[in-house]
Amino acid sequence: MSIPSRPRYSGLSPLTGNQHLLVADGAGGQAIVDMSRQVAPDWFAAAHIIYVVGDASPAFADMPQKLQELQARQWHESPTIASALPRIAKVLADAHMGMRLYLAGTEGLIGQVMQLALNSGMEHSSISTEHRGTLARRLQCVHCKGITEDVTTQPAQCAHCGLWLLVRDHYSRRIGAFQGVCIHAEEPLNIPSAVTSFL
Amino acid sequence: MSQHVLQFKEETFRDDFVYSNSRWAIDRFPFPFDKDSYMYAVNLEPHTTGRAGSIYEKSFDVDEHYVAEMRERALTLLEDPLRCQSLPHMTLAGWDLLELIMTHKARDYPELFELHRDGLQWRWVNKPLGIEQSFIFGDEATLPYGPMEYITRQSQGDWCVLDQRDANLWMDAGMVTTQADWSLDFDIGMNFFEWHAPVPLAHELGIFQRALKFLLAIPQGAPARRLNWTMTVHPRHDTSPENYPKWGPDRTTVTAENVAELMYLRVELQSFWRLPRSNALVFPIRCYLIQLNELVSHPKWAKRFHRVLRDLPKELAEYKGFERNRALMVQWLSQFDDGALTSPGGGPN
Amino acid sequence: MSAEHLKIAVRVTEVQPVNALITRFSLEALDGSDLPVFSGGSHVVVEFGSCMNPYSLMGHPFNTRSYSISVRRDDAGRGGSRYLHEHVKVGDTGLIGHPVNLFSLNLRAHKHLFIAGGIGITPFIAQMAQLSQPGQRATAPFELHYCAQSADLAAYADRLKGLYAGRVQTYFDNENQPLNLVSLLQGQALGTHLYVCGPSGMIAWVRTTAAQLGWPSEFVHFEHFSAPQPGKPFTVELATSGRSIEVSERQSFLEALEAAGVNPPYLCRGGACGQCETRVLACDGVIVHRDHWLSEEEHQSGQKIMPCVSRVNGRSITIER
Numbered sequence: 001m002s003i004p005s006r007p008r009y010s011g012l013s014p015l016t017g018n019q020h021l022l023v024a025d026g027a028g029g030q031a032i033v034d035m036s037r038q039v040a041p042d043w044f045a046a047a048h049i050i051y052v053v054g055d056a057s058p059a060f061a062d063m064p065q066k067l068q069e070l071q072a073r074q075w076h077e078s079p080t081i082a083s084a085l086p087r088i089a090k091v092l093a094d095a096h097m098g099m100r101l102y103l104a105g106t107e108g109l110i111g112q113v114m115q116l117a118l119n120s121g122m123e124h125s126s127i128s129t130e131h132r133g134t135l136a137r138r139l140q141c142v143h144c145k146g147i148t149e150d151v152t153t154q155p156a157q158c159a160h161c162g163l164w165l166l167v168r169d170h171y172s173r174r175i176g177a178f179q180g181v182c183i184h185a186e187e188p189l190n191i192p193s194a195v196t197s198f199l
Numbered sequence: 200m201s202q203h204v205l206q207f208k209e210e211t212f213r214d215d216f217v218y219s220n221s222r223w224a225i226d227r228f229p230f231p232f233d234k235d236s237y238m239y240a241v242n243l244e245p246h247t248t249g250r251a252g253s254i255y256e257k258s259f260d261v262d263e264h265y266v267a268e269m270r271e272r273a274l275t276l277l278e279d280p281l282r283c284q285s286l287p288h289m290t291l292a293g294w295d296l297l298e299l300i301m302t303h304k305a306r307d308y309p310e311l312f313e314l315h316r317d318g319l320q321w322r323w324v325n326k327p328l329g330i331e332q333s334f335i336f337g338d339e340a341t342l343p344y345g346p347m348e349y350i351t352r353q354s355q356g357d358w359c360v361l362d363q364r365d366a367n368l369w370m371d372a373g374m375v376t377t378q379a380d381w382s383l384d385f386d387i388g389m390n391f392f393e394w395h396a397p398v399p400l401a402h403e404l405g406i407f408q409r410a411l412k413f414l415l416a417i418p419q420g421a422p423a424r425r426l427n428w429t430m431t432v433h434p435r436h437d438t439s440p441e442n443y444p445k446w447g448p449d450r451t452t453v454t455a456e457n458v459a460e461l462m463y464l465r466v467e468l469q470s471f472w473r474l475p476r477s478n479a480l481v482f483p484i485r486c487y488l489i490q491l492n493e494l495v496s497h498p499k500w501a502k503r504f505h506r507v508l509r510d511l512p513k514e515l516a517e518y519k520g521f522e523r524n525r526a527l528m529v530q531w532l533s534q535f536d537d538g539a540l541t542s543p544g545g546g547p548n
Numbered sequence: 549m550s551a552e553h554l555k556i557a558v559r560v561t562e563v564q565p566v567n568a569l570i571t572r573f574s575l576e577a578l579d580g581s582d583l584p585v586f587s588g589g590s591h592v593v594v595e596f597g598s599c600m601n602p603y604s605l606m607g608h609p610f611n612t613r614s615y616s617i618s619v620r621r622d623d624a625g626r627g628g629s630r631y632l633h634e635h636v637k638v639g640d641t642g643l644i645g646h647p648v649n650l651f652s653l654n655l656r657a658h659k660h661l662f663i664a665g666g667i668g669i670t671p672f673i674a675q676m677a678q679l680s681q682p683g684q685r686a687t688a689p690f691e692l693h694y695c696a697q698s699a700d701l702a703a704y705a706d707r708l709k710g711l712y713a714g715r716v717q718t719y720f721d722n723e724n725q726p727l728n729l730v731s732l733l734q735g736q737a738l739g740t741h742l743y744v745c746g747p748s749g750m751i752a753w754v755r756t757t758a759a760q761l762g763w764p765s766e767f768v769h770f771e772h773f774s775a776p777q778p779g780k781p782f783t784v785e786l787a788t789s790g791r792s793i794e795v796s797e798r799q800s801f802l803e804a805l806e807a808a809g810v811n812p813p814y815l816c817r818g819g820a821c822g823q824c825e826t827r828v829l830a831c832d833g834v835i836v837h838r839d840h841w842l843s844e845e846e847h848q849s850g851q852k853i854m855p856c857v858s859r860v861n862g863r864s865i866t867i868e869r
Binding site for chain 2: 003004005006123125140142143145163168169170172173174175179181182185186187188
């Protein structure tokens with residue numbers, strides 16, 4: 001049972017539109033493949049797929065090929081999320097109303113591409129999202145404002161200022177991260193052991 | 200018209216904590232409990248003004264702490280500019296807010312504030328802060344700050360400016376330096392349910408759905424208000440999450456001997472005003488602090504507060520951050536509680 | 549919350565026929581004080597004689613001296629607009645409510661696309677004036693597409709073309725100039741917001757087309773100009789107060805309640821704002837829903853009604869008031 005600001009991803013489903021931009025990382029590619037069974041074969045003629053390989057797990061070695069078989073009008077493979085963002089920003093800048101966005105994979109990918117989408121004039125409630133893969137979180141330290149990537153423990157140490165942070169479920173779309181608050185502020189020497197919690 | 204003449208005090212809300220309430224300030228304190236127990240409610244009511252001597256007499260109450268509080272705000276902003284932010288589409292709402300505060304203050308406290316308007320050429324005089332500013336209404340280049348920041352640097356309490364769209368309210372601008380432990384920088388851009396997400400229990404009670412429906416319908420000229428409360432150690436204004444490592448340890452310094460001196464009841468007068476040109480809603484959160492020692496000078500408050508704290512659900516005390524010291528407070532307050540009946544309503548009698 | 553206690557006494561300072569169907573009325577505060585500034589898209593509920601209808605404010609939102617409304621004469625209705633056309637003269641006095649906005653601009657839009665049908669032009673006139681106010685930093689561009697039966701009935705078209713050269717396009721039915729909605733919508737950049745105001749059929753057409761082209765509903769804004777229609781009389785059982793009242797033919801359900809001293813809150817009196825929503829406990833007859841607030845399911849369930857515009861075809865209805 002989580003809190004209302006914790007994002008929920010309802011799963012990829014085809015949206016009404018005339019252009020479709022699909023962005024996925026890691027296991028998220030499979031969500032696109034799964035959705036392809038719900039649409040007519042020519043649906044992808046209006047689609048642009050961007051796939052982030054990331055820390056390519058052998059389990060997804062064949063993902064690029066599976067996605068290319070969908071024969072989208074445009075296809076691109078990026079090594080990391082960061083390297084994919086400029087291309088995504090440009091596609092969104094050129095887009096018209098009727099372009100629909102689909103994000104699948106880690107929360108980090110979804111959150112960062114969502115930020116670009118919001119800045120380009122889209123609304124989060126009309127973007128289709130599906131979480132696949134690790135539950136590791138992006139965490140913003142409320143004290144130093146630094147963002148720590150791939151947080152899997154509770155508590156977690158801020159990679160910028162070194163404070164140990166309670167990893168909250170409170171999430172900001174604008175920042176694309178969960179909130180981290182110092183867990184040992186009242187008793188500085190009392191730091192609970194880090195337990196793996198978000199895998 | 201209140202006969203009380205305001206004497207602005209030289210106070211600090213950090214470091215040496217030089218702060219106290221005069222008898223006048225104590226007697227008008229917005230004690231938030233109208234009965235001997237507390238639970239969340241949509242306790243919104245019309246923000247009717249006029250009750251002489253009360254904090255509700257004027258639209259935006261100015262008290263003896265005004266000058267000191269504005270100095271404290273300026274210090275907080277020097278340390279952390281992220282406490283005041285306005286997303287680009289909220290500038291029009293900022294002008295609405297500037298007009299609202301200036302016109303009401305000039306009307307309600309003519310001995311302290313003046314507003315002279317000649318078309319769009321305005322001149323604002325703030326005597327307590329020694330400010331005189333000529334500017335063109337609507338032209339940001341003629342003010343030293345954006346309109347929201349400009350006027351809220353001169354207005355007690357926090358200010359959240361909410362964009363109204365898609366049947367929801369969005370916290371898209373704010374001046375937040377006296378908050379009870381939430382971050383504007385993190386929450387800016389969130390909607391009504393999202394920024395309230397961390398509040399325990401209230402969502403299940405449907406509090407926020409009902410409150411939102413009411414707030415969305417507030418028209419111009421009919422503001423509403425409610426009270427909220429928590430506890431703070433020392434009369435500290437900056438209890439932001441950003442600075443939690445600085446003020447958090449204070450909670451561990453409270454003892455049976457100093458509890459009445461260190462613990463402050465912190466009451467927020469929240470109000471909601473429709474802004475005319477932007478159709479936004481402004482949500483001022485005005486913070487009033489009273490030391491436990493000061494509070495018990497009214498026997499009814501002492502008894503009632505003892506009972507409220509004693510019986511409060513643990514989740515609320517934890518969320519409000521004082522569970523650690525609750526037993527100490529309840530113990531100290533118990534000496535004032537003879538078990539007698541207390542009258543309904545929050546007034547001292 | 550209704551704006552009951554916030555009414556403003558006004559005097560008519562101008563009655564100007566604009567075309568065969570539409571007349572403009574200008575109003576000033578009776579005591580000479582400033583009228584409230586407002587946000588473009590706002591309406592006020594206008595009370596003169598037997599007329600108590602909402603009308604969009606079409607004047608400049610920052611003009612505190614005077615408000616203007618344009619009223620299309622509707623002979624099939626209950627007579628509110630006809631009353632204004634036939635009986636109200638310069639110098640007459642009446643009441644207006646405070647401005648309320650149920651059709652506001654989304655200020656985050658990268659562009660505002662306005663589609664007006666007939667008298668639906670009025671809210672856009674105020675909004676375009678607001679967006680054109682000098683001194684504002686970055687306001688988004690706008691474009692107006694204005695459909696009318698004929699050039700004569702396209703009130704203010706020439707003035708708007710003059711004010712906003714290049715951003716106003718007109719389409720007259722009698723000159724066979726249809727609006728190519730599909731092509732218009734397909735060409736809009738991401739972040740464009742669409743606003744439509746006009747006859748119900750036109751609104752439905754625009755909303756359906758936009759949805760089919762992939763416009764999410766958050767980007768499509770609409771305002772109906774609904775006024776209560778006359779209908780057969782019926783009885784109302786007020787369960788909470790235990791009283792029984794009659795709704796006559798030309799009275800709206802809401803007006804009958806108010807005449808009996810029952811005052812549900814309202815903001816629009818036109819079936820859009822949701823404030824007067826009332827629980828139905830029983831109905832001997834069929835509820836005729838004319839609102840745009842309740843969902844399909846709620847309409848079918850027969851458990852709720854919007855008394856401002858809806859009625860009962862039958863003997864009686866029991867409500868929780």
